[in-house]
Amino acid sequence: MKTVQIVGGGLAGLTLGLRLRQLEVPVELYEATSYPRHRVCGEYLSGRGSDFLESLVPWKILVEAGARRSVGLRIFRNDRKLRNESLPRPALCLSRHRLDHLLADRLTSAGGRIHLQTRQTPVAQEGWVTATGRQPAVQEEGWRWIGLKAHALDLSMGEDLEMHLTPHGYVGLCAVEENRVNVCGLFRARETIPGLARNWRNWLGGKPGSALHRRLQGVRWDEDSFSSVSAISLRPRRAAAQAGVRIGDALTMIPPLTGNGMSMAVEGGFLSAEPLAEWARGNLDWPTCCQRVARNLDHSFSARLRWARLLQQSILHPLGQPLLWHFASVFPYFPQLLFRQTR
Numbered sequence: 001m002k003t004v005q006i007v008g009g010g011l012a013g014l015t016l017g018l019r020l021r022q023l024e025v026p027v028e029l030y031e032a033t034s035y036p037r038h039r040v041c042g043e044y045l046s047g048r049g050s051d052f053l054e055s056l057v058p059w060k061i062l063v064e065a066g067a068r069r070s071v072g073l074r075i076f077r078n079d080r081k082l083r084n085e086s087l088p089r090p091a092l093c094l095s096r097h098r099l100d101h102l103l104a105d106r107l108t109s110a111g112g113r114i115h116l117q118t119r120q121t122p123v124a125q126e127g128w129v130t131a132t133g134r135q136p137a138v139q140e141e142g143w144r145w146i147g148l149k150a151h152a153l154d155l156s157m158g159e160d161l162e163m164h165l166t167p168h169g170y171v172g173l174c175a176v177e178e179n180r181v182n183v184c185g186l187f188r189a190r191e192t193i194p195g196l197a198r199n200w201r202n203w204l205g206g207k208p209g210s211a212l213h214r215r216l217q218g219v220r221w222d223e224d225s226f227s228s229v230s231a232i233s234l235r236p237r238r239a240a241a242q243a244g245v246r247i248g249d250a251l252t253m254i255p256p257l258t259g260n261g262m263s264m265a266v267e268g269g270f271l272s273a274e275p276l277a278e279w280a281r282g283n284l285d286w287p288t289c290c291q292r293v294a295r296n297l298d299h300s301f302s303a304r305l306r307w308a309r310l311l312q313q314s315i316l317h318p319l320g321q322p323l324l325w326h327f328a329s330v331f332p333y334f335p336q337l338l339f340r341q342t343r
């Protein structure tokens with residue numbers, strides 16, 4: 001049997017590796033860093049991907065690692081709060097520090113070979129899968145996107161996700177393992193923001209007078225968990241328009257507001273595994289394998305990417321945000337409708 005080579009050991013690459021091992025396909029994975037390591041992520045996995053993930057790692061083991069379920073959502077805008085929402089299906093909350101490490105250990109135990117601290121040039125050639133994370137773009141439509149995340153320690157918070165909308169972005173608060181709350185924000189700016197490595201607490205901590213600022217005032221941060229990312233591209237991309245097999249953010253990135261990017265990474269791993277296994281067994285040639293993977297991915301992702309883009313653009317528009325807020329206040333099912341359409 002032929003070997004599948006995966007470049008990138010984030011959620012997409014690791015779940016693909018594990019799924020291929022379930023199908024008894026030899027796997028080699030190249031990861032530029034080593035585990036555990038923090039990543040900029042809301043750490044709120046919501047969507048079909050959580051079922052796929054649980055078919056690879058039983059819920060009991062995820063719980064032992066500290067995973068929680070979250071069913072509620074509280075949305076804030078400046079100092080105002082929308083009513084509490086109960087979401088149609090629970091999300092899985094666990095830090096990427098824990099989750100990726102757990103998956104990497106399981107992949108090794110399942111017979112996959114991981115090459116740590118090995119930066120491999122991704123290639124669109126036979127047998128190679130690109131799972132290297134976001135495709136960078138310095139600016140999009142004149143905006144620069146910046147992602148920041150850090151863990152707040154001993155912050156008392158229930159199981160609900162908190163989403164705080166600001167004029168320049170949004171910040172999500174999600175309880176993960178061991179009394180940690182992941183505080184993660186996406187912001188946009190016209191120019192580069194100097195001194196972010198020093199000033200990140202001001203960005204994540206909200207403006208004085210806001211509900212976010214009150215929530216995080218005096219909080220103790222785990223400084224080592226701070227991470228940042230820039231040059232984020234949120235333009236939807238179709239798999240059929242790209243060469244080779246690409247999964248996760250390397251294929252396309254859904255706006256983080258949806259909390260569905262990790263799910264898409266896991267789903268991408270699953271949707272590409274069967275055609276790749278057929279290629280490895282010699283039953284499919286490589287171009288047909290790539291076409292099947294692309295068809296599966298585009299079929300699953302196109303509609304939600306369109307909805308998510310519309311939602312993100314509206315929420316960051318000076319008129320769109322108050323309008324959406326008004327709709328969500330008047331029509332109780334509106335947030336749930338948006339939730340369903342973006343997964």
Ligand SMILES: Cc1cc2nc3c(=O)[nH]c(=O)nc-3n(C[C@H](O)[C@H](O)[C@H](O)COP(=O)(O)OP(=O)(O)OC[C@H]3O[C@@H](n4cnc5c(N)ncnc54)[C@H](O)[C@@H]3O)c2cc1C
Nearest residue numbers: 008010011012032041042120133147248249256259261262
């Ligand atoms: C601000 C922000 C908040 C978010 N919040 C959420 C959320 O709440 N819920 C959610 O579901 N999603 C969220 N996301 C999105 C989510 O983090 C991504 O969709 C997800 O991490 C994609 O996984 P991936 O495996 O494709 O990429 P990554 O997790 O980025 O992994 C890519 C891996 O490839 C490695 N790599 C890169 N290049 C190479 C190379 N050349 N050779 C070897 N290895 C390489 C990297 O080291 C990394 O380990 C958020 C994203 C941002 C920016």
